[in-house]
Amino acid sequence: MDRPLDISDCAQLVQVRRNGITESRHYGIAIVLGTDGSPLLSLGNPDALVFPRSAVKPFQAIASIRCGAVLDDEQVALACASHVGTFAHQDVARRMLDSVGLSSSDLQCPESWPVDSATRTQMTLENLPKSTLAFNCSGKHAGFLLAAKAMGERTSNYLDPEHPVQKMASQVLEEYCGPLPFTGVDGCGAPAVQMSLMSLAHGFQQLIISQEPAAQRVVCAMRLHPWAVRGQGHPNTEVIKQTGAIAKLGAEGVLVMAAPNSVTVAIKMLDGSSRGTDLLALSLLHKFSAINDADYFDLRQQSQPQGTSIGARAAELQLTGIDF
Incomplete structure (x- = not known):
């Protein structure tokens, strides 16, 4: 019977080695689906229940499109994004709101500083305040608002689970991923x-191969504008840009990557850390020939601890539990 993830479901997936000595270990679960949808590999119990968090944004974007939201490709990509809040990201969200006569004050996500340090520094120098536009989910929220407007529904309660936009989001998720045993509240409201x-992995695989126009728009937009999905130099963006795989992180150690050939990897770390998720997902895709050697070795290097100090180079992420 499906139940929430706990330690008994988990395998050791990643360890951090410093000067050849194990310093930290990350436990979690992972699943790889083949092109026919059958499991190629599972680590731990992939039937355990998890909160995918922001990993489901592509499905929520499909819901906004189904509801009638009029979005260009950049805006669709931002609706799928957990972006780092650069001025370019903020401008796309602002343009979405402007198109229906709304403003950042209509967004019900938290006000935030950008994750992007350069933008945060510039905002500080210009005495600009924290903003809902800079919050990583602002594109999703703007998409919801455009959907509510298109349906002629109220915008003041667009996050209510009983709002027609949220009902459509639940419907899309059930169609692509299957039953949703529980619905709580995300960090963005x-x-x-x-x-x-397992359901999350199947959902992303269906997203990749779907003939639904809204799903095809989402996949196309994420590939056309990978910078909008996260940010230049960040793993989700670089994976999409280099391989064409649809990569989407979720808070608390969730990551899904669906390769162009539909081989799909989904990961959840028990401790909520994302430190080893990119390395693991890329290695699993490469193991099953879903990405080529050149892209794999380049992206693998990017997924290791970065820095110029001797101390930074002494630490290395290593995969455990399976031969790569």
């Missing part, structure tokens, strides 16, 4: 669904 990691 939107509904946060629960599902098994």
Whole structure:
């Protein structure tokens, strides 16, 4: 029977080695689906229930499009994004709101400083305040607002699970991923669904191969504008840019990557850390020939601890539990 993830479901997936000595270990679960949808590999129990968090944003973007939100490709990509809040990201969100006569004050996500340090520094120098536009989910929220406007529904309660936009989001998620045993509240205030990691992987695989126009728009937009999905130099963006895989992180150690050939990897770390998720996902895709050697070795290097100091180079992420 499906139940929330706990330590008994988990395998050791990644360790941090410093000067050849194990310093930290990350436990979690992972699943790889082949092109026919059958499991190629599972680590731990992928039927355990998890909160995918922001990993489900592509499905929420499909819901906004189904509801009638009029979005260009950059805006669709931002609706799928957990972006780092650069001025370019903020400008796309602002343009979305402007198109229906709304403003940043209509967004019900938290006000935030950008994750991007250069933008944060510039905002500080210009005495600009924290902003809902800079919050990583602002594109998703703007998409919800455009959807509510298109339906002629109220915008003041657009995050209510009973709002027609959120009902459509739940419907899309059930169509692509399957049953949703529980719905809570995400950090941005939107509904946060629960599902098994296996269901999440199947959902992304269906997204990649779907013939639904809204799903095809989402996949195309993420590939056309990978910078909008996260930010230049960040793993999700670089994976999409280099391989064409649809990569989407979720808070608390969730990551999904669906390769162009539809081989799909989903990961959830028990401790909520994302430190080893990119390395693991890339290695699993490469193991099953879903990405080529050149892209794999380049992206693998990027996923290791970065820095110029001797101390930074002494630390290395290593995969455990399976031969790569």
